[in-house]
Amino acid sequence: MSLMIYNVLGRQKVEFVPLEPERIGMYVCGPTVQEYSHLGHAKTYISFDVVVRWLRASGYDVLYVQNITDVGHLLESGEDRILRKASQLQAKPMQIVEHYARHYFQDMDTLGVQRPDISPRASAHVPEQIKMIQTLIEKEYAYVANGSVYFDVTSAPGYGKLSNRRIDQQEAGTREAIRDEKHHAEDFALWKRAEPEHILRWDSPWGEGFPGWHIECSAMAKKYLGATFDIHGGGVDNIFPHNESEIVQSECANDADFARYWMLVGSLNVPDQFGIPTKMSKSLGNYVTIKDALETYRPEVIRMFVLGAHYTSPVTYSEESMRGAQGGWERLNNAVWLVRSQIASAPAGDEGAAFTERLDKARTAFTEAMNDDFNAPLAVAALQDLTRDVNVLLNSGTTVGVETLKAIDGVYSDLAGGVLGIIAPQQQAGANAAREAGLIQMLIDLRTAARKAKNWAESDRIRDELAALGITLEDRPDGTVWKGE
RNA sequence: GGCGACGUAGCCAAGUGGUAAGGCAGAGGUCUGCAAAACCUUUAUCGCGGGUUCGAUUCCCGCCGUCGCCUCCA
Numbered sequence: 001m002s003l004m005i006y007n008v009l010g011r012q013k014v015e016f017v018p019l020e021p022e023r024i025g026m027y028v029c030g031p032t033v034q035e036y037s038h039l040g041h042a043k044t045y046i047s048f049d050v051v052v053r054w055l056r057a058s059g060y061d062v063l064y065v066q067n068i069t070d071v072g073h074l075l076e077s078g079e080d081r082i083l084r085k086a087s088q089l090q091a092k093p094m095q096i097v098e099h100y101a102r103h104y105f106q107d108m109d110t111l112g113v114q115r116p117d118i119s120p121r122a123s124a125h126v127p128e129q130i131k132m133i134q135t136l137i138e139k140e141y142a143y144v145a146n147g148s149v150y151f152d153v154t155s156a157p158g159y160g161k162l163s164n165r166r167i168d169q170q171e172a173g174t175r176e177a178i179r180d181e182k183h184h185a186e187d188f189a190l191w192k193r194a195e196p197e198h199i200l201r202w203d204s205p206w207g208e209g210f211p212g213w214h215i216e217c218s219a220m221a222k223k224y225l226g227a228t229f230d231i232h233g234g235g236v237d238n239i240f241p242h243n244e245s246e247i248v249q250s251e252c253a254n255d256a257d258f259a260r261y262w263m264l265v266g267s268l269n270v271p272d273q274f275g276i277p278t279k280m281s282k283s284l285g286n287y288v289t290i291k292d293a294l295e296t297y298r299p300e301v302i303r304m305f306v307l308g309a310h311y312t313s314p315v316t317y318s319e320e321s322m323r324g325a326q327g328g329w330e331r332l333n334n335a336v337w338l339v340r341s342q343i344a345s346a347p348a349g350d351e352g353a354a355f356t357e358r359l360d361k362a363r364t365a366f367t368e369a370m371n372d373d374f375n376a377p378l379a380v381a382a383l384q385d386l387t388r389d390v391n392v393l394l395n396s397g398t399t400v401g402v403e404t405l406k407a408i409d410g411v412y413s414d415l416a417g418g419v420l421g422i423i424a425p426q427q428q429a430g431a432n433a434a435r436e437a438g439l440i441q442m443l444i445d446l447r448t449a450a451r452k453a454k455n456w457a458e459s460d461r462i463r464d465e466l467a468a469l470g471i472t473l474e475d476r477p478d479g480t481v482w483k484g485e
Numbered sequence: 486g487g488c489g490a491c492g493u494a495g496c497c498a499a500g501u502g503g504u505a506a507g508g509c510a511g512a513g514g515u516c517u518g519c520a521a522a523a524c525c526u527u528u529a530u531c532g533c534g535g536g537u538u539c540g541a542u543u544c545c546c547g548c549c550g551u552c553g554c555c556u557c558c559a
Binding site: 037043044047239269329380459476 | 518
């Protein structure tokens, strides 16, 4: 079964064929580290996390590169947030950058987003960027003006092919001062001269300055993935000018195709004061940080929310939809927990062996969903479907053997855990865990005795007090089981 | 104005030329000392108007509406 990907370049769902069999080079535009990351970032990076996990689960060797933007597009319209923040805190700009970069990784770790193989920083690749700019000047795609360098968009016929834009149809730029330097208003900066107050500055053939907004991705993608590579990802909001500029720069400098498949993630919206969905963004200030969201929702629920819609769709964040994600996750998690808790006491025999057929069906449905342009919501539905049958099986009164239970757990662990990252691995029982389990079992036994004696006050007291400690009891026909947070 | 995406039940959402997955919430029921969990039943003429077709929610045209991008933003 082949993997289909909706390629934004060409606007078609096409079969995915990597440049080299078994190996995939993938680049995703990373965050600008000047604030704590918000749920919009979570949507994008969880989406690509699942893409990478699925590619790897499918047997591909993926080299996943995601940049950290710590210099470049920060200036221009007057305010440089990193510099402003640095002066407020009396800190070096790179301190600020380091602080937010660390928190970005922490947030992503908490969300279960596997780290990219390489996280190159723009500031650490200035020589590579300068070199690429020089090449573009030599080839007459770019020109120098007052210590800055601009890309001449009229020199490259392919400019606009990703976003279907024609420069003559766009609204004119509004930045008067800059326009004087440019040959055309649509030209974009490759290198900017540094004004005296600009602290982040490097020497270049054109004087002291700093790299433009888009060149970092071109230079770093080339360095780590080569001139041509398989997949380029990012948020749709960057399709123009950022992604478009990346493409022209790279293809003009390298005389080679840039990324072959473009995957862009729909934005995360949040209702404004009138209830109208509006893109969550730093500049509007309408964002919910990942840290704040984690105060209310567990990481798996945030992933469930993100995976509830196809990655290309815009999604609106609301308490109600989060609660929906929470409920859906709990249903899955309850089933997994029940399966795992039954494994310890299940007989070796295997009366439920016929269920493996059902499990195969679930794996197939899941695989077909993911191979169809990473259709995570459909893949989740396959697991929800399975969960109904699992619950029926486990509550049917028939004895389910340990082999079957382990096979069920295997499906959840591989697909819900390994691919989607919404189910945690089986808890490893350490020394303290074993002691805790023993103590809880002792209380359960006491409660069972109380229940037999119809001493409901006592049995309810034990249950309530355990609940206060985060331990939930469930009475089943074959005994009481527990789960802890 | 240009480019792009979208409009499916109370909410989220998948999908198809032959009357529509899944989840959440709601209602009723089963089980249970109670609870929890679970299961069963139940809720949609797929924005509006044309067209193509034996037949369209799915294809085409028009309209209405919403969002994104065109300026830093995942």
